[in-house]
Amino acid sequence: LFGLDADHHGWAQSVGALLWNL
16 A cells, blocks of 8 residues: 555655554
């Protein structure tokens, strides 16, 4: 899911990483 967003929004990758850490 985040991977698809990351393609369109670079910030999505960072947000996704934070969510996975939680």
